Amino acid sequence: MLKKFLVCWGIATFVGVVPAVADAPKHNVVLFVPDGLRPSIVTPETAPTFAEIRDKGVNFVNSHSLFPTFTMPNSSGMATGHYLGDTGVFGNVLYAGFIIRSETAARLAFIENDGIIGDIDNHFAGNFIDEETILHVAHRSGFNTAAIGKIGPTVVFDHTSRGGGESVIMDDATGTSAGIPLAPWVIDGLKAEGLPTEAPSRLTNKDHGDFKTPGTKDANIVQQGYFASALTNVVLPKFKADGKPFVVVFWSRDPDGTQHNQGDSFLRLEPGINGPTSMAAIRNADANLAMIRRTLDKLGLTETTNIIISSDHGFSTISKQSQTSGAAKQAYPNVPQSLLPPGFLAIDLAAALDMPLFDPDNGNAKVESGQHPADANGYIGEDANAPKVIVAANGGSDLIYIPSGDRALTQKTIDALLAQDYVSGIFVEDDLGSFAGTLPLSAVNLKGAAQMLRPSIVVNFKSFSTGCSVPTMCAVEVADTGLQQGQGMHGSFNRGDTANFMAAFGPDFKQGFIDEAPASNADIGKTIAAILGLLPESHGKLVGRPLAEAFPNGAMPQWERKTLTSEPSAAGLRTILNYQISGDTKYFDAAGFEGRTVGLHTDATMADKK
Ligand SMILES: [Zn+2]
Structure with missing residues (x-):
């Protein structure tokens, strides 16, 4: 398919007309988000599928979560290609200044909730993020689209299309009055496969314990198994049968939810999030992606589908x-x-x-x-x-x-x-x-x-x-x-939180390529749009860049490392910021006071080369 595209381009160029890119066969994208996965923990032993994609495809070794390094902010960045100054998703908990929910008069809310996102959207005439998402532009450009997984970040990818007739949206609230409705073909497909039409709960994975009780020892196996089954048994076969290109987002709550709640390290700093329960969560997310890959193989879609993996943020104890x-x-x-x-x-x-x-x-x-x-x-x-x-x-x-x-x-x-x-x-x-x-x-x-x-x-x-x-x-x-x-x-400006796992594999990416240029979750949105030829409506100017050096024949960009330091406080404290810049796009490595942030350097030339 790629060859055919190139031939068309050649002819079009020869006769001096704009190539009809829109008529070329489009590839597909699966964006897999292993929430809270740290890059350095991925090895062929801990996470064979993630490691294989990273090692056979593009390994983004200079990756960045957007600060504050929380889930909702980073979902807004991935979904739109914009930084948080444009998307307005500054945290998972926001103070709106207006009443978000009339029944409780709440002006402050934890926004990993479909209803609350809808309420905030309504306040801003339908789109509080005010930047078009990749699923929204893909759907109106003729793609099939779906976002499946953790409630909150999942709906962000097409939060203005809440009827179920455009993108398939499946999350923790699916099948309840709090969820986004499913299209009839999804409901029929779930039933035909013997799957419930209501998403299962997290069961014991939700147990966070308390000051005298350790948290969970279980990964989020059942709930994510359901989401992966719905995608692989119902949604992908339908997309294949439709013959249209597609964009799918699978947002895996693991390892995040398990790393938060794990009971491996009760009141102790070690092993912290490096204990067996967290490792089981990483294997669970990896198994979900393995299942998706097997289905792409079975459906004959591997050659035409790009898999992009990007965790929203790293993690700390x-x-x-x-x-x-x-x-x-x-x-x-x-x-x-x-x-x-x-x-x-x-x-x-x-x-x-x-x-x-x-x-x-x-x-x-x-x-x-x-x-x-x-x-x-x-x-x-x-x-x-x-x-x-x-x-x-x-x-x-x-x-x-x-x-x-x-x-x-x-x-x-x-x-x-x-x-x-x-x-x-x-x-x-x-x-x-x-x-x-x-x-x-x-x-x-x-x-x-x-x-x-x-x-x-x-x-x-x-x-x-x-x-x-x-x-x-x-x-x-x-x-x-x-x-x-x-x-x-997570959420801090330490490099353990700002470093996310990023990798890509498929027809639009180089193979066996280690990309040392800075990359971020805002770049993910721009990269998907670039691969698929999508032109999302854009308002703000704080944007990522397409990671073109990772495309076949793409050239490395220029970039440099810098440090910005504030005036000292009366006690001599300075906020120091390590960042990188490529073109107009900035990448934030670490920030804080000297000696109080992991990975923070006081001199740019000392900055971590990884
Ligand atoms: Zn997260």
Whole structure:
């Protein structure tokens, strides 16, 4: 097929007309996202399918998750080719500034939820991300499209098409009133294959334990087995029969969900996320992709289908330790003595600002001494309905909103952050002016065309390694979460979180190619569009690049490594940012205060060459 395409091109060029690319046979794309898979853990033993695709196809060794390194932000980047400053998906938990859900009057929400994404879309006349997704443009360009897997990031790939008649959307909520409806042919196909029309739950994989109970020892086998069966037994055979090209996204919750919840390392930093339960989750995701590959083979689609693997972010083990936090010095009924409680940032900020703290996840109830916010989020100020400072807790970094834009309050908040040993790097809304010790949001592509409310401050938490030979493989980070020390988290600016697994194999990629140029999840969206000749509508300017050097005959781009350093705070703290730049596209390696972020270098020339 590729040959035929090239011949057509040659003739068209000869006669001096624009080649009819649209008439050439199109290839297919399967984007497989192993949520939270770290690149260095992939070997032929731990993950044979991922390793084979990486080693036979393109191995993107200089890969990047988008910061904040959370799932929803990175799904928006992959789906649109834009950075978060354009997509507005700054975290998994966002403060909207408007009432997202009328029944609960919630202005702050965890957005891995089809209904909540729909509600936010409705507020913005149908598309809160305001950039066209690859599935949406593919469908209107004549492709069959499907997104299957973890709730939240899955629907992002075609969140404006919620009727079931365009992209197939299957996730945790499939078959319930909270889910996206399935087209009749999908329902009939599931029934014919003896598969339920309602997605199974995560069963014991959901068990995260508590301060006296270790979390799960089980990977997400059953639920993902269902999604993989639906794709391979129903969706792909139909797409083959239709004879149309297709784009499929399979978002594997493993290893993420299991690495978060694993009970291998209860309250201990080792083995952390390197224990047997996490390894079983990696094998589970790998087995799902192996099943998809077998089906492509069986259907005769291997030669025409590109498989792109990109995890949304890396992962780290959780630390709950701090010497400076007042929150850690209080006693709580469900937090081990002297460890940081969920919501430590909100508690410490409220104390420093001398204002009351309210819990948006508990009916705006006041948080008294010896209590912590239920889900770590906090409203700070005298009036819970008009908070002065909002903490949207996300994990390895948190978002802080200061609706008034008051510079003095912002300075007091920054001073409180600079006083804590768990902080490593602060990014502040450009419009509020410059603050010693901090860098502007624009420095990390968080200020663009987004419709969603931008956070005033993004605060990154400290990370360190437990001393293994590859520090990113045993990274530990302070995380604002209900999970326990020793479980897993991401979201920080340490290289263990910003390094994601990226590989590609298929007719539109080189073989046996190690790509050392910087690559990111924003590039994934641009690369898929380029391969398939799709032209998504685009508004913002913060975009990735097609990874053209990985295409057959593609040339290596130019790029360079740089370091940006803030003015020092009164105590001498500087936010340092290591990044790379190729053309206009920036890639963010690591950021934070010196000595408090894994993989951070104070001099660009010292930067990790991997
Ligand atoms: Zn994720």
